[in-house]
Amino acid sequence: MKHSIPVDKLGPAGSLMSEAIQSCVHCGFCLPTCPTYSELAQEMDSPRGRIILMKEALEGKLPTEQVLPYIDRCLGCLACETSCPSGVEYRNLLGPFREKAETESKRSVAEKLKRKALLTILPWPGRFRIAAKVGMLARPFGRLLPDLVRSMLALLPKTLPSGIMLPEVAKPMGTPRARVALLVGCAQQVMDPQINDDTIAVLVRNGVEVLIPRGQTCCGALGWHVGAGEHARRFARKNLEAFPRDVDAILTNAAGCGSGLKEYPLILKGSAEESASKSFAGKVVDFGEFLDQLGMVTPPRTKGVPRVVYQDACHLRHAQGVTEAPRRLLRAIPGLELLEAEEPDICCGSAGSYNIDQPKIAADLGKRKVSNLLKTKPDWIVSGNIGCIMQVRSCMNGSGQTPQVVHLAGLLRRAYEEDL
Ligand code: SF4
Ligand code: SF4
Numbered sequence: 001m002k003h004s005i006p007v008d009k010l011g012p013a014g015s016l017m018s019e020a021i022q023s024c025v026h027c028g029f030c031l032p033t034c035p036t037y038s039e040l041a042q043e044m045d046s047p048r049g050r051i052i053l054m055k056e057a058l059e060g061k062l063p064t065e066q067v068l069p070y071i072d073r074c075l076g077c078l079a080c081e082t083s084c085p086s087g088v089e090y091r092n093l094l095g096p097f098r099e100k101a102e103t104e105s106k107r108s109v110a111e112k113l114k115r116k117a118l119l120t121i122l123p124w125p126g127r128f129r130i131a132a133k134v135g136m137l138a139r140p141f142g143r144l145l146p147d148l149v150r151s152m153l154a155l156l157p158k159t160l161p162s163g164i165m166l167p168e169v170a171k172p173m174g175t176p177r178a179r180v181a182l183l184v185g186c187a188q189q190v191m192d193p194q195i196n197d198d199t200i201a202v203l204v205r206n207g208v209e210v211l212i213p214r215g216q217t218c219c220g221a222l223g224w225h226v227g228a229g230e231h232a233r234r235f236a237r238k239n240l241e242a243f244p245r246d247v248d249a250i251l252t253n254a255a256g257c258g259s260g261l262k263e264y265p266l267i268l269k270g271s272a273e274e275s276a277s278k279s280f281a282g283k284v285v286d287f288g289e290f291l292d293q294l295g296m297v298t299p300p301r302t303k304g305v306p307r308v309v310y311q312d313a314c315h316l317r318h319a320q321g322v323t324e325a326p327r328r329l330l331r332a333i334p335g336l337e338l339l340e341a342e343e344p345d346i347c348c349g350s351a352g353s354y355n356i357d358q359p360k361i362a363a364d365l366g367k368r369k370v371s372n373l374l375k376t377k378p379d380w381i382v383s384g385n386i387g388c389i390m391q392v393r394s395c396m397n398g399s400g401q402t403p404q405v406v407h408l409a410g411l412l413r414r415a416y417e418e419d420l
Contacts, residue, residue, distance in 0.1 A: 005058045012270025013096035020093035021055045023086050024048065030080040030088075035347045035365055036073050044070045047080035047090060054097045064105040071098065073361065075354055076225050077314035077347040091319070095224055095266060102227030118353050119231055123218030125189040129163070132156055132190060155355060155390050157191065164193040170200045170210040177207035178248045178294060183239070183261065185254045186218040188386040195386060198409040199253045199287055205416055206297050210251075215242030219252075221260025224267055225352040233271070236264050240276050245283065253287040253409060255313035255385035256352060259320055286316060288384055288408050292325035299415035302335035306420050308411065309339040309378040309403075311369070311392060313385035314347045326384055326408050333415045339376040343368070350391030366395035374401050381405045 220235030349365030
């Protein structure tokens, strides 16, 4: 695509942005795989349309404010990257464009306040827990509340689980096979703290020593996805300091966080930490992928024949290319029946703060995902991302079916404890 983008004026990621634009040949293969195009049927809500809009804005031919609504509706799910035969690295354009647009364009006061509130609360588990408790008290007045608060409340569980204290080091069972450092996430610690406990238990069972660095913080992905570059960089720098490198891997058990950590070289491009961010990102591995590579200790045979469907998180499937590893782990549980749902490529509508920013599209995608999953008649729905788990649980309300929705680590732990 010909362009006259002033690359040198676009900041450190200018050349990557330009490369992404230039490599798009407008073939349109990505259109059917894009959830927003599929829901809204508008070219400008497709990857191809958005690339053109961003190009025009960067060239100064379109005002950024005019382009922003289409970019705001992008989930950042990266299904377009998976389906693109030309290898367009859409993420290299989207993140830096959002940061640039946020500094240059005007948003309404309400919109600014919403963003500020999200970034001030969600990345800190203590603050998030207090906000969630206050929100729960307000539930009976749901109809009177602003849309933003209502969409946040819809995602919260009926009761907030108690927090779980995690050790600083968890020693492996049997002969040590590996040593890892685990990112425990921020929202995850409030919404479903059991996930970290299960992750550690499964790793320990597999001979893995798990370090939980105390100085760690939010991965920064939430800020990066809404164009708050400095906010994301602050978190990235803290994690670069907090995580040891003398480990076999830096593990994440939330797809969005894993993909966020792997984007540190982009987030910190041109900074003094760019080189450190590359070696850090090179060590980041998803929990399921790590266990698959290590070779999982086979759990005992299940009592019955549990029917399990795996729900792919986009930030595993598209952003990290992890599709088979979690399925292999599930198939390795003797007695378990693994099911496949239709449209595994399509996002469930939970993408960072998307169900708060774009509640209508998020709800429609959520219903579509749940309908596809329930068609398989599962006993269990398994995913590798807290956002997807909360979204599927919330959209399943009222469906009449009651499969349990759990993290992969939760199901594996039950298998080891002969509770399946
Ligand atoms: S990231 Fe997802 S929503 Fe955004 S353009 Fe690509 S496929 Fe569409
Ligand atoms: S598939 Fe790739 S090259 Fe084709 S329009 Fe989409 S982004 Fe551009």
